Every structure is written in structure tokens, then in C-alpha cells.
Amino acid sequence: MNTSYSPTQLGWQAFFQQQLTLTELESSNLGRVIAHHRSNYLIQLQSRQISLATHVSLPSMTVGDWVLLDENYQFIRLLSRKSVISRKAAGSKVAEQLIAANIDSLFIVCSLNQDFNLNRIERYLALANEAQVEPIVVLTKKDLVDGWQQQVQLVQELDPFLTVEAINALEPSSVECLKAWCSTGKTLSFVGSSGVGKSSLVNTLLGCKEQLTGSIREDDAKGRHTTTARSLHFMDNGSVLLDTPGMREIQLADCQQGISKTFAEIEVLESACRFSDCSHQNEPGCAVQQAIESGELEVRRFNNFIKLRSEHQRNNVSLKDKRDKERALAKKYRFVQSDTRRLKKGY
Ligand SMILES: Nc1nc2c(ncn2[C@@H]2O[C@H](COP(=O)(O)OP(=O)(O)OP(=O)(O)O)[C@@H](O)[C@H]2O)c(=O)[nH]1
Numbered sequence: 039m040n041t042s043y044s045p046t047q048l049g050w051q052a053f054f055q056q057q058l059t060l061t062e063l064e065s066s067n068l069g070r071v072i073a074h075h076r077s078n079y080l081i082q083l084q085s086r087q088i089s090l091a092t093h094v095s096l097p098s099m100t101v102g103d104w105v106l107l108d109e110n111y112q113f114i115r116l117l118s119r120k121s122v123i124s125r126k127a128a129g130s131k132v133a134e135q136l137i138a139a140n141i142d143s144l145f146i147v148c149s150l151n152q153d154f155n156l157n158r159i160e161r162y163l164a165l166a167n168e169a170q171v172e173p174i175v176v177l178t179k180k181d182l183v184d185g186w187q188q189q190v191q192l193v194q195e196l197d198p199f200l201t202v203e204a205i206n207a208l209e210p211s212s213v214e215c216l217k218a219w220c221s222t223g224k225t226l227s228f229v230g231s232s233g234v235g236k237s238s239l240v241n242t243l244l245g246c247k248e249q250l251t252g253s254i255r256e257d258d259a260k261g262r263h264t265t266t267a268r269s270l271h272f273m274d275n276g277s278v279l280l281d282t283p284g285m286r287e288i289q290l291a292d293c294q295q296g297i298s299k300t301f302a303e304i305e306v307l308e309s310a311c312r313f314s315d316c317s318h319q320n321e322p323g324c325a326v327q328q329a330i331e332s333g334e335l336e337v338r339r340f341n342n343f344i345k346l347r348s349e350h351q352r353n354n355v356s357l358k359d360k361r362d363k364e365r366a367l368a369k370k371y372r373f374v375q376s377d378t379r380r381l382k383k384g385y
């Protein structure tokens with residue numbers, strides 16, 4: 039690929055510049071991770087792409103990360119992230135999986151037909167709020183649904199300050215409203231279930247067919263997901279789009295602030311309960327139950343809050359336990375290494 043990009047077109051911002059010395063700025067190469075495959079990372083530099091083989095010595099990286107490379111394109115270090123979206127890895131494995139790094143806004147994509155689900159939107163809002171990136175809820179397939187205005191209203195009721203847009207992802211004039219977030223140097227990411235129209239949206243915004251979409255997937259006899267890896271695309275106006283594959287399971291881990299911010303009004307109610315450890319079931323003086331009875335708080339929203347909070351607590355305990363064990367093991371290795379060195383030197 040011979041296309042040349044300016045640092046700003048790659049999403050370079052003052053936040054990253056501040057992390058470099060003058061010498062590093064003059065003598066090193068800067069690159070952005072644009073794809074993460076099983077055995078390598080694909081790095082976009084200003085005028086070329088390079089492949090960096092995955093290796094235990096490399097930190098865990100994800101699409102959107104900025105890396106510093108020496109003059110021979112050898113890895114020096116990963117730059118501190120402005121934001122990162124992560125989840126607990128799918129399945130029973132206890133690990134955090136990075137989804138996207140250094141993004142400015144997150145498009146939460148949900149279709150207005152069968153996929154429409156307020157609980158799922160709240161889950162994604164918690165992710166965006168944890169990462170402190172601006173969430174924009176994008177409701178697709180407006181052309182296929184009558185009465186979509188009602189669904190827009192339901193999403194808006196989750197938070198009066200939330201931006202909610204209903205669109206037809208296949209129609210350029212319909213996605214025009216999203217261009218306000220696509221300004222030069224900004225990185226946008228998309229999350230949402232498989233088939234909701236993320237790749238279609240990327241294509242319409244880019245004005246081309248860079249991403250294969252579901253209609254092409256339907257020819258795939260194996261029925262595989264169209265988007266198999268996260269990837270970055272560069273828009274002509276200088277913004278960067280980061281597509282993610284549809285995720286069947288987004289379990290929250292390390293997301294306490296995100297959950298608090300998403301359900302702020304419930305936490306305020308909780309603090310007004312008579313008992314500080316109120317379970318909001320049938321205790322006297324429960325402000326949460328009173329709010330549900332008066333219609334001020336929706337039962338669905340309360341149940342989802344309890345569900346996400348307990349899921350988070352469960353995952354966080356296992357993650358913390360894993361990290362503590364890893365730390366203890368690393369300390370043990372360091373001790374054994376220094377002990378061996380000491381014995382070799384004979385003192
Ligand atoms: N009518 C209509 N069809 C849409 C719209 N958005 C997406 N589609 C269709 O829905 C199907 C799935 O769209 P994709 O863009 O592949 O969905 P995706 O979210 O990228 O799916 P994954 O790659 O599996 O994560 C395709 O056949 C699209 O043409 C829309 O707003 N209106």
C-alpha cells in the first residue's frame with residue numbers, strides 16, 4: 039500500500055506528542071496498530087505498513103494503539119492510551135480483552151428491528167462511560183421499521199443528554215448526521231451485535247466498499263461472520279474509523295465508574311435507602327422500591343443495573359485474583375533470578 043498519511047490523518051494528537059522527547063520525535067518512527075491478527079500486528083506508518091510479529095516481550099496491544107519504533111522499525115514502546123475499550127474475554131477464561139484504543143467517540147450500533155434492546159444499549163453505554171469516550175447511539179434499519187420514533191424516544195429516556203440518531207446505514211444522505219463526529223484527527227469506533235450494520239455504516243461513511251458486509255457474507259457457505267478482525271480505515275476528511283466484529287458476548291470487567299455513570303440516578307436513590315446495605319427487595323424505607331412504585335424508575339432498568347453490577351463484581355474478583363497471582367509469580371521469578379546470580383558470584 040503506497041498511500042501516504044499525515045500524522046493527523048492517522049489520528050495523532052497533542053496527548054501522544056507530549057509523551058515523546060525531542061530526540062525520539064526526530065529519530066524514531068511512529069505507527070498506529072491498524073489490525074491485530076493471531077501472529078502479528080499490522081502497523082500503519084506515514085507512508086508504509088509494517089508487520090510486527092506477536093511476541094511475549096511485546097505488551098498487549100489492540101487496534102488504535104500508537105507505537106514508537108526505532109529507525110529499523112524495531113519496537114521501542116507503546117504510547118500511553120488516551121482511552122481504551124475492553125471487556126472480559128468471551129467464555130469462561132478469566133482475562134481482559136482489549137477492543138479498541140485511543141478513540142474519541144463510540145458509535146453504539148443497534149438495529150431498530152429484532153436486535154433492538156435497551157439492556158444491551160445500557161451495557162455498551164457503561165463501556166463508553168468507563169473509557170470516558172462520548173457515546174452516540176446509532177439505530178439502523180430505519181427504512182425497515184414503522185414507528186421507529188417510539189424506539190428513539192425509549193433510548194433518549196435512558197439519558198436526556200445522550201445523542202441518538204436513527205438512520206438507514208445504506209443511504210449516504212441518512213448517515214450524513216454522523217459526520218459531525220468525523221472531524222480531522224478524531225478516531226471513531228463502532229460496537230454492536232453481528233448484522234446490525236456496522237460494516238455497512240463504515241462503507242457508507244467512507245463512500246466505498248472497504249469492508250465486506252453481511253449481504254456478501256450470505257454467499258459464504260460456512261456462514262462465518264463478515265468482520266473477523268478489528269480494523270482501522272482512514273476517511274478523506276482526516277478522521278479514522280475503527281470497525282469491530284459483532285460480539286456475541288460483552289461481559290463487563292473493570293467497569294465500576296462506567297456502571298455508576300450510566301445508572302447515576304439509581305445510585306442516588308440507593309443512598310437515600312434507610313439501610314446502607316439495603317438489597318432493595320422488601321426492606322422498609324427503600325427509596326429504590328418507592329421510585330419503582332411511583333413509576334419514577336423502570337423495573338427493567340433497575341434489574342439491568344443489578345445484573346450488570348453483579349456481573350462486574352464477579353468478573354472483577356476473578357480478574358483481580360488472576361492479576362495478584364501473576365504479580366506474586368513474577369516476584370518469585372525475580373527473587374529466584376537474583377538468588378541464582380548471587381550464588382554464581384559466590385556471595
Ligand atoms: N435495509 C437496511 N439494511 C441494512 C441496514 N444496515 C445494514 N443493512 C443490511 O444488514 C446486513 C448486515 O449488515 P453488516 O453491515 O454486514 O452488519 P455488521 O454489523 O457489520 O455485521 P458483522 O460484520 O457480522 O459484525 C447487510 O445485508 C446489510 O446490507 C439499514 O440501515 N437498512
Ligand SMILES: [Zn+2]
Nearest residue numbers: 311316318324
Ligand atoms: Zn433500598
